Amino acid sequence: MSKNKPFGLDPAARSRARRRALQAVYAWEMGGAKMGAVIEQFRSEQDMEIADAEYFEALLRGVEEHRQVLDEGLAPHLDRDVDQVDPIERAALRVAAFELKFRPDVPYRVILNEAIECTKRFGAEHGHTYVNGVLDKLAEDWRGPEKYHKGQ
Known part of the structure; x- marks a missing residue:
């Protein structure tokens, strides 16, 4: 993490946290383990020092x-x-939906872009277009004032 940025506000570390969160949510859903166990597994097996672990x-x-x-x-x-x-x-979709609903401090455009990039990296060839379409509509529902206030 950059020494010039306060903890938790390094965009690159947050981006890596989102990528790992997508992988962990996938593992949680597919494996059926408790979330606490998945978190501990990722902390021990992944390089979490370069991600915003919190x-x-x-x-x-x-x-x-x-x-x-x-x-x-x-x-x-x-x-x-x-x-x-x-x-x-x-x-x-679930990670991004959580951010859209419960993290108003994160701009919706950042959330959508990160979800699209993660899906391009880990998903099917055109999966990112599906994710983009769904999240764009969800952003209108949950972040409409922010979206329209900025002239989007």
Whole structure:
């Protein structure tokens, strides 16, 4: 982490935290382990020193705690049941939905861009376009005033 930036505000470290959070949410959903065990596994197996570890854990705990609210917000914008969405895309959608709903300090454009980039990196060839479309609509629902206030 850069010594010039306060802890938790380094954009590169937050970006790495989001990438690891997507992977961890995927592992949590696919493996069925408790979230605490997934967090500990990632902390011991991944290079978390270059990621914002506190933000990583906050994302995972938030997705776990608010999954029903997140899925209810996503559902009207999906073309299928949330459980039928590709697991990588679903993990990206849930992490981004958590940020959109519960992290108003993070601009929605940053959230969408990060989710798209993570999906490009880990998902199917065109999965990022699906994630972009869903999150753009969700941002209108949950961040409408921010989105329209900035002339977007």
